[in-house]
Amino acid sequence: MAEPPAPVRQFSVQLSATRRGARLGRLLVTEQLRSWGLPFEAAAQIVAELAANAALHGRVPGRDFRIVVTVTAADTGGDTLRIEAIDTRGERLPDVRRSPSPDDESGRGLLMVAALADRWGVTTGP
Template sequence: MFTRRFSSTPRGARLARLLAERRLVEWGVPHGSDASFAARLVVGELAANAATHGRVPGRDFELSLTLLAPAAAPATLRIEVSDTRAERVPPTADALSTPFPYADSGRGLHLVSALATHWTARPRSPLGKTLLAELELPAGQSGVGHCGGAAAAGL
């Protein structure tokens, strides 16, 4: 498991994405692979949302990555991004509105929906919310074959 706190700024969101990519390489997910690209995009979007929409001055957001490696199925990467703005919960995946074609924003969670096996938002104790997304990693891109299930999960 990988967990770090970052400043709720664009720089913090960028650092979260870069460190997530580095951790995936350490877990055996090849840099430049489809799985690495999808994970970077999802982490980048959720971190940017936390820094933009979930920002509370003086409070950080948190990124957690967990590589779940069941023996009989493809590995799953769980991405969790938590912030301290409980009142700004995004709509569910099936309730996302279609952004105006020329809008500058509003497409990020559509990307997360397209790439993630599933995603959800849930309350965080004592305050805030957590957005959780899971990505199924194809065989050969999960790192499980390279360093073993428990080792890849950081256990």
């Protein structure tokens, strides 16, 4: 079994599970990607959605969430960008609706993540 590629670069930040924390996460990741010389537009939108979900749906009062961005060298010669939002609500997995109604005020965030990312998923932890 092949070893996963070692990170070339990694950025991690712990944030308060609030709207302000989610916004700060997006801004910090955008600036980090910019400093690495990597495209950041789609990644900023993905971070915005994942951080908002972590702050809104994964919130436990008094507990923070974490954003981790990892760049690894891909076999194809390019880089792979992995964005993780780690919250404290492991028992609440995302509810991915395939087609929210036009009147729904929420339910589109992970659909946007799916549209912008090459792959995405959920991993449960301890």
